[in-house]
Amino acid sequence: MDLEELKRIQQECAKKVVQKDDFQEIRTVGGIDLTFQDIRNNPTKAWASLVVIDINTLKPIYEDVVEGIVDFPYIPTFLAFRELPLMLSLHQRAKKKPDVYFIDGQGVAHPRGCGIASHFGVITQSVSVGVAKTKLFGYYKEPSTKRGSWSYLTYRGNILGAVLRTRDDTEPIYVSVGHRISLKTAIELVLKTSIYRIPEPTRLAHNLLQKVRKKLS
DNA sequence: GCGACAG
DNA sequence: ATCTTGTCGC
Secondary structure (H helix, E strand, C coil), X not given: CCHHHHHHHHHHHHHHCCXXXXXXXXXXXXXXXEEEXXXXXXXXXXXXXXXXXXXXXXXXXXXXXXXXXXXXXXXXXXXXHHHHHHHHHHXXXXXXXXXXXXXXXXXXXXXXXXXXXXXXXXHHCCCEEEEECXXXXXXXXXXXXXXXXXXXXXXXXXXXXXXXXXXXXXXXXXXXXXXXXCHHHHHHHHHHCCCCCCCHHXXXXXXXXXXXXXXXX
């Protein structure tokens, strides 16, 4: 694998990212997650799940799981090349696509402006948001401990995303624009779909994988 | 050179 | 990310 070539791919992807609202309305939100049979080995068997929820009830209306072999190691800033393939098959299989996707990881809050959430959005031409549990890139000041409070994630004067508290007295999450959405709307959407720390689409997709994993491993 | 480093 | 029982908190 040639990381320099992959960097160029990410730089090209970054140019295509649209950081403004470019959609009609949002009724459904899909969350995607992956789990691996043996995280230490490469290649290894893996499963990816997609759970689509209704924006008003926050209840699932569609679920799907795909199994496959992942054959690219985890290298910080190159996560997409490891996890995108299975995510793309979930998107292709879905009869009814969600209006927006929440992707585990960063969107534009990435050294080259194209984290996995943006990469997914650009390739599928869908609306996407990066929702990460930890930071990859950038600086920020801690938001207050109250649910809904947030602060900008920045780098050299540029706004990359937001560090958002989705629950009182709980660790914040890192939200960034994936594709075809503004940061403001992304923050509102994540907050609206969050009951616990992790927004419902992502949390349910993760829960679904835990069940499937036990049964199929 | 050193530290940081999504999942 | 993964391996895991009991345990703490709302």
